[in-house]
Amino acid sequence: MAHVALFHSVLGLRSAEILAAERLRRAGHEVITPDLFSGETARTLDEGFRLVERIGWAAVMRHARKALGGMPDETVLAGVSMGTSVVAGLWPERPATTGVLLLHAAVDLPVSVRPGLRVQLHAAEPDDFVPPERVAAFCQAAREADVDVEVFRYPGVGHFYIDGELPDHDPAAAELTWRRVLDFLNPSGSNSKMQGTATH
Numbered sequence: 001m002a003h004v005a006l007f008h009s010v011l012g013l014r015s016a017e018i019l020a021a022e023r024l025r026r027a028g029h030e031v032i033t034p035d036l037f038s039g040e041t042a043r044t045l046d047e048g049f050r051l052v053e054r055i056g057w058a059a060v061m062r063h064a065r066k067a068l069g070g071m072p073d074e075t076v077l078a079g080v081s082m083g084t085s086v087v088a089g090l091w092p093e094r095p096a097t098t099g100v101l102l103l104h105a106a107v108d109l110p111v112s113v114r115p116g117l118r119v120q121l122h123a124a125e126p127d128d129f130v131p132p133e134r135v136a137a138f139c140q141a142a143r144e145a146d147v148d149v150e151v152f153r154y155p156g157v158g159h160f161y162i163d164g165e166l167p168d169h170d171p172a173a174a175e176l177t178w179r180r181v182l183d184f185l186n187p188s189g190s191n192s193k194m195q196g197t198a199t200h
Helices: 015-026 045-055 057-070 082-093 132-144 171-185
Strands: 003-007 030-032 076-080 099-103 118-125 148-155
Touching: 003 015, 003 057, 003 082, 015 030, 015 171, 045 057, 057 082, 076 082, 082 099, 099 171, 118 132, 118 171, 132 148, 148 171
Parallel strands: 003 030, 003 076, 076 099, 099 118, 118 148
Antiparallel strands: none
């Protein structure tokens, strides 16, 4: 069993994160989905960015740290789009984390990243929020730091392809993503190692 903290996107805590957490719990994992916006949600990215600006990034991070207060040091840090920035802020403070899951965005590796740490990145292809050069830099930094990174790109889908309430949603890509996440959380129980660019 893994402990997972799943941080939501700039749209707020919505069904995408709640349903994903339920699926991971059914597989035997303990999952929290902190509400970093205190119940507020946005319908568009622009609304979400304005919401973050009004709440303040410092407050967002305070909510995230408070939510992790009762979780083990080994808790896997997972983020959806904006949530990956939350993960990036917490990562250096939690060196014992056993894994990092990045959905829809890449981040900079902490200078203090632990060699051998397992990381997965899932993103649409193409995606303006995850340009190839950023992914290449992320992978290069991971190699130099001896981080075990897997990158999965999903051709032809929208940025928020895991979100069933948005036009970006792609059920096949979403299903493949969560199967790979489950393999990541339970590597000893995996029947196969699915690497590289996703096709569906």
